[in-house]
Amino acid sequence: MKMKEELKSPPAKRKRLSDHEGTSPRGLPCSSIQEERRSLPIFPARRRIIQEIQMSRSVVIIGETGSGKTTQIPQYLWEAGVNRSGMIAVTQPRRVAAITVAQRVAEEKKAELGKLVGYSVRFDDMTSPQTKIKYMTDGMLLREAIMDPTLKRYNIVILDEAHERTIHTDILFGVVKSSQRNRIKAGLPPLKIIVMSATMDVDQFSRYFNKAPVLYLEGRQFPVQVFYSSEEQSDYVFSALVTVFQIHKEEPPEQDILVFLTGQEEIESMVKSIRDIARDMEGRIPPLVVCPLYAALPSQIQLRAFQATPKGVRKVIVSTNIAETSVTIHGIKFVIDTGMVKAKLFSPSSGLDLLKVVRVSKAQALQRTGRAGREASGACYRLYTEDEFDRFSPNTVPEIQRCNLAGVVLQMLALGIQDIPNFDFMDKPSMESIIKATEQLHLLGAVEKKEQIQLTPLGKKMAAFPLEPRLSRVILSAKDYGCLEEILSIVSLLSVESVLFNPHSKKEEALAARRKFISSEGDHITLLNIFKAYRGVNGNKQWCHDNFINMRNMKTAMSVRKQLREISVRLELPLQSCGLDTTSIRKCLSMGLFLNSAELQKEGEYCTLTNRKTVAIHPSSALFRCKPAYVIFSELLQTSKCYMRDLCVIDPDWLHEAAPMYFKRKKMKT
Structure with a gap:
């Protein structure tokens, strides 16, 4: 490793807010929480922030992680009455952040969650008519805009973590900007837009929001030493393992380490390796506590990463990019950055979505480095050379430029936006991606072309579900196959993080426990069997533990199912069950997932039917040791191979029933 100069707080941009004025006009109760505030x-900077926002229609706020912007600015604006009688919406890219921040702010206000302070995320609404500060995912505000394009309920919209540039965030930028403009034209109360982030292209955001002033907030960032690899690493997981023990050997204990990896399997493998080595070296090195951290992990195990480390012990947290911005972990002194992340990518030419391990951007690398300087000076070990870092892209490519836009186009049409290529995007997606998305929606029966592209009656119903268009299509097809109850259960499980918990240390036990649920017809029917069994024991906690089922994710799936069922009732879909007739279920799944189909080749490999891409069955699939002739799948994961995940055995005739013209055309081409 070679050392780079220390990283300190970045210089102020535009207006630095650092005056020492201001108390709440409504008064703040004296308590430890208020002292912490x-x-x-x-x-x-409280008074200056309020003044700047009062004077401007739009404001960009750069606030280092830990400055308090997400929790405090909405409270300052409410306490000062800047929102008048309207609500303050605060958007977050992740549901976890929306819920936890709302809980914290409600606690600070000594208010019951759902009254003054509430939250709204997909399939979970904790608000009331009294709510004035509402944390929500960007997707939820976008859905509200479908019903009310001027967002009349809100006088202030705060777009937080704007640098993450999710698909929903990017559309929301254009939608709220349009709402602001239309309210001025209609003589309605003005809409204030506040864009917040820890790091982003400030000039681009300022220009986009009509030359909005930029305010810079001081944070609690201590100096961080940065070490680069002296040569390129062929195996970043092994390099991370070596670096953990290098630090553990040389640095005092009670200074914790955070390692960034890309996903569950890598993390579980690394955790096992660290524990095995630490066990072998017991007595020769100080004790270690190793904690995995990823979204699919049961909550009680996630919490271990946040608990205080015992005296004389070092904690090593091995995490996905969930620890970059969403959560704060106390005690971190060292960060090990592998420079890799798992990202969703879409290829317009192939029409396939991929989950692929790719390099982080410089902005992401900076976020990761900052984790080591939250509470004291720290160090970041970058497992790539300085030359490699120089070749990283400056910012993360916005999701809207690298993902399937079928859901985006469907939502925009539902919003009444028909001229999609000329929509006011901050960064425009390619025309090829828009055309491909429109073609997919046409194949699903959601759009038709008259004078211009417009939603069909089926498309309007699809837009009512907060789901990917293909899953909405599956639900709407269930009425023809009499299996809506089963389809709702399957789609609910596909809409949450994995309900299967596979600890590396108990892999065989988990597989043995799962065998009783496995269906030879594939993963979708296996998930249905798990759902039925879970409901049969009324969500018993011990049952979940014994069967290696993530109880929290199962509860979320139950909540998702309840809301999908309510939407189905509203759309007057018949709530029928097909009992044990799994053929109807698989036919129904084919109606939405036909573009994700593959056939077995003579050589024993699979090829997708859409573009003849070679793919393989993922080892976690119920069909891993089988070779059915035709399958459909939910997603592709690109690692050493391109793997299909969540598979279902089908009859090729069902594909022709789902999209006769498409598969006839495909047959002629092949």
Whole structure:
């Protein structure tokens, strides 16, 4: 490793807010929580922030992680009455962040969650008519805009974590900007837009929001030493393992380490390796506590990463990019950055979505480095050379430029936006991606072309579901196959993080426990069997533990199912069950997933039917040791191979029933 100069707080941009004025006009109760609020770096700038926002229609706020911007600015604006009688919406890219921040702010206001402070995320609404500060995912505000394009309920919209540039966030930028403009024209109360982030292309955001002023907030960032690899690493997981023990050997214990990896399997493998080596070296090195951290992990195990480390012990947290911005972990002194992340990519030419391990951007690398300087000076070990870092892209490519736009186009049409290529995107997606998305929606029966592209009656119903268009199509097809109850259960499980918990240390036990649910017809029917069994024991906690089922994710799936069922009732879909007739279920799944189909070749490999891409069955699939002739799948994961995940055995005739013209055309081409 070679050392780079220390990283300190970046220089102020535009207006630095650092005055020491201001107390709440409504008064703040004296308590430890309120003392904590006053101790935040943002507090001295309270009055200036309010003044700047009062004077401007749009404001961009750069606030380092830990400054308090997400929790405090909405409270300051409410306490000062800037929102008047309207609500303050605060959007978050992740549901976890929306819920946890709302809980924290409600606690600070000494208010019951759902009253003054509430949240709204997909399939979970905790608000009431009294709610004035509403945390929500960007997707939820977008859905509200479908019903009310001027967003009349809100006088202030805060777009937080704007640098993450999710698909929903990028559309939302254009939608709220349009709402702001239309309200001025209609003589309605003005809409204030506040864009917040820890790091982003400030000039681009300022220009986009009509030359909005940029405010810079001081944070609690301590100096961080950065070490680069002296040569390129062929195996970043092994390099991370070596670096963990290098630090553990040389640095005092009670200084914790955070390692960034890309996904569950890598993390579980690394955790096992660290524990095995630590066990072999017991007595020769200080004790280690190793904690995995990823979204599919049961909550009680996730919490271990946040618990205080015992005296004389070092904690090593091995995490996905969930630890970049969404959560704060106390005690981190060292960060090990592999420079890799799992990202969704879409190829317009092939029409396939991929989950692929790719390089992070410089902005992401900076976020990761900052994790080591939250509470004291720290160090970041970058497992790539400085030359490699120089070749990283400056910012993460916006999701809207690398993902399947079928859901985006469907939502925009539902919003009444028909001229999609000329929509006011901050970064325009390619014309090829828009055309491909429109073609997919046409194949699903959601759009038709008259004078211009417009939604069909089926498309309007599809837009009512907060799902990918193909899953909406599956639900709407269930009425023809009499299996809506089963389809709702399957789609609910596909809409949440994995309900299967596979600890590396108990892999064989987990597989043995799961065998009783496995169906030879594939993963979708296996998931249905798990759902039925879970409901049969009324969600018993011990049953979940014994069967290696993630109880929290199962509860979320039950909540998702309830809301999907309510939408189905509203659309007057018949709530029928097909009992044990799984053929109807698989036919129904084919109606939405026909573009994700593959056939077995003579050589024993699979090829997708859409573009003849070679794919393989993922080892976690119920069909891994089988070779059915035709399958459909939910997603592709690109690692050493391109793997199909969540598979279902089908009859090729069902594909022709789902899209006769498409598969006739495909047959002629092949």
